[in-house]
Amino acid sequence: MPEFLDLFSKTHKTVRALSDAAMRAHGLHEGQNVLLAALWAHDGATPGEIAAQVRVTTPTVVKMATRMTAAGLLTRRRDEKDNRLVRLWLTDAGRALQEPVEAERHELETKLTAGFSDAERERLLTLLGRVHAAASDLSEPRSSRR
Amino acid sequence: MPEFLDLFSKTHKTVRALSDAAMRAHGLHEGQNVLLAALWAHDGATPGEIAAQVRVTTPTVVKMATRMTAAGLLTRRRDEKDNRLVRLWLTDAGRALQEPVEAERHELETKLTAGFSDAERERLLTLLGRVHAAASDLSEPRSSRR
DNA sequence: CGAGAAACGTTAGCCGGGAAATGATTAGCC
DNA sequence: GGCTAATCATTTCCCGGCTAACGTTTCTCG
16 A cells, blocks of 8 residues: 555544544534634634635535534524525634634644654655645646646 | 644545545445455455454444345355354355455556555555554553553 | 625535444353 | 453444535526
8 A cells, every 4th residue: 555645544534533532522422613613713714714714515514513502613604695505603602612622633733743842843844735736726726737 | 623633534435436436347345455455355254353454343344245145246145163153154245345446446556546655655555554552542551551 | 676696504415433222143151 | 261351343323525416596698
């Protein structure tokens, strides 16, 4: 199996497990933190907006929002001016998670790159960034080519 | 949001989408290729063995095996000596996918690291490997510490 | 103004992945 | 030898993610 692909997915799996456990400690499921992050930055966003920003499909956001509403983290309300839109609003509980969750994620990041010098950390980000750019180009060949 | 965690998950998402599309071209769903790879290396393995090797839970393998059996990629047969065990055997169709699928994944890997010098590629693998090691240690603190 | 097009959210159905409970079979030990 | 332990696979139920189909509401254009 390809070296990079293999290592990359293995790494992702273990990192994801850690992230999952860290979020669970705050009563969240993996992935819900990114939806919350979108609202922390822009409360009252619509499912479509969030989906686009988080790079996920709208149905995914809708389902997560349903569960998170049931969990008391946010509320749904239709936009009064444009009744096609639905806006998601944080509850106090949802807002209260911002600081502890952000701290938790920052701590995880620190632990994962413990032992890295600033230069190494920088190199890793740069190289990963190039892979990301290459992957993005492959999935949606923007610009260039004629 | 943490820099590395963010970039890492974004990259994984796009890479995964590419991998998914590539596998779909061969009639597979994302992830099924790793199960097949396990069988290509050791036909007749049990769900538990595969799960351990692929770092996934047994139920996941069982469910995938059910679908892949229905798709004609493999067959289930209980071990004659130990009837608790179930052994998964490749069908001709499952075996026939090895070469094209491996080629496809190798090609994807090449495309993702296009433009990388050998040294850069090596650095990326090394750095990712360190993150993987750190994550593994965090999830199951083996050895050390007293 | 009114009908068709466009923009949104929602639902349904599938897949991979996990935890917990169940069921069957074998291993071990008194 | 028989009863309890351990070992496996399987089932059930969640969650995140995607695609496709659907229903509403708003736009737009004749």
